[in-house]
Amino acid sequence: MLLLFDIDGTLVSGDGAGRRAFDRACLEILGVGGPGRGALDGIKLDGMTDPLILAHVFERHLGRAPGAEESAAVLDRYVALLAPEVAGSKYIVHDGVPEAMKLCERGHVLGLCTGNLREGARIKLTHGKLWHHFPFGGFGSDAADRAEIVRIAMQRGRAAGATGDTWVIGDTPKDVAAAHAAGALALGVATGSFSVDDLRACGADAAYPTLTHWLATL
Numbered sequence: 001m002l003l004l005f006d007i008d009g010t011l012v013s014g015d016g017a018g019r020r021a022f023d024r025a026c027l028e029i030l031g032v033g034g035p036g037r038g039a040l041d042g043i044k045l046d047g048m049t050d051p052l053i054l055a056h057v058f059e060r061h062l063g064r065a066p067g068a069e070e071s072a073a074v075l076d077r078y079v080a081l082l083a084p085e086v087a088g089s090k091y092i093v094h095d096g097v098p099e100a101m102k103l104c105e106r107g108h109v110l111g112l113c114t115g116n117l118r119e120g121a122r123i124k125l126t127h128g129k130l131w132h133h134f135p136f137g138g139f140g141s142d143a144a145d146r147a148e149i150v151r152i153a154m155q156r157g158r159a160a161g162a163t164g165d166t167w168v169i170g171d172t173p174k175d176v177a178a179a180h181a182a183g184a185l186a187l188g189v190a191t192g193s194f195s196v197d198d199l200r201a202c203g204a205d206a207a208y209p210t211l212t213h214w215l216a217t218l
Helices: 017-030 050-062 068-087 097-104 118-127 146-159 173-181 196-201 211-215
Strands: 002-005 109-113 166-170 185-189 206-208
Touching: 002 146, 017 050, 017 068, 017 118, 050 068, 068 118, 097 211, 109 146, 146 166, 146 173, 166 173, 173 185, 173 196, 185 196, 185 211, 196 206, 206 211
Parallel strands: 002 109, 002 166, 166 185, 185 206
Antiparallel strands: none
């Protein structure tokens, strides 16, 4: 079985570290935002990919789509700012994550399925000593569309030897929708902004309060 994990709100939470780093990058590179009015204000980030977040910033503040060089400049600066923000944040590893890694590695193939850029994912998970569990994944640096990220992660998982069903484990309705669009099953965990009922209502094939509760069923 192939198990593809989301990061933010599912494995870890960084107390807004990613938002702060993104806001600073947009201010420094684009000159948008500022004290008390971040570039990402009003943009709901749950389940969003980094490229789509940037596209929303451009549309909201500049009234246009980003160019390739502009996108690269902002995202490179964001990654550079992310590590110190994560290090200084009230970072948590969610309940059941270490135990889930140990159990799921026995006979299953683990990967990531995240809207984070690959380097952003590495920074966030390295801080929680989780990065080494994931030899591959689909990332926001692969695609802007979350369903396409799932497809890419699935292809890499099959290349790594995964067989059987694919489950996407995430905390938002966007994780559920992307999983189903790519032909995978969706496991919702209510460790982010959405409840178990929310995740079930949007079609999750299974939903639990935390990964600890999921592990108790295995």
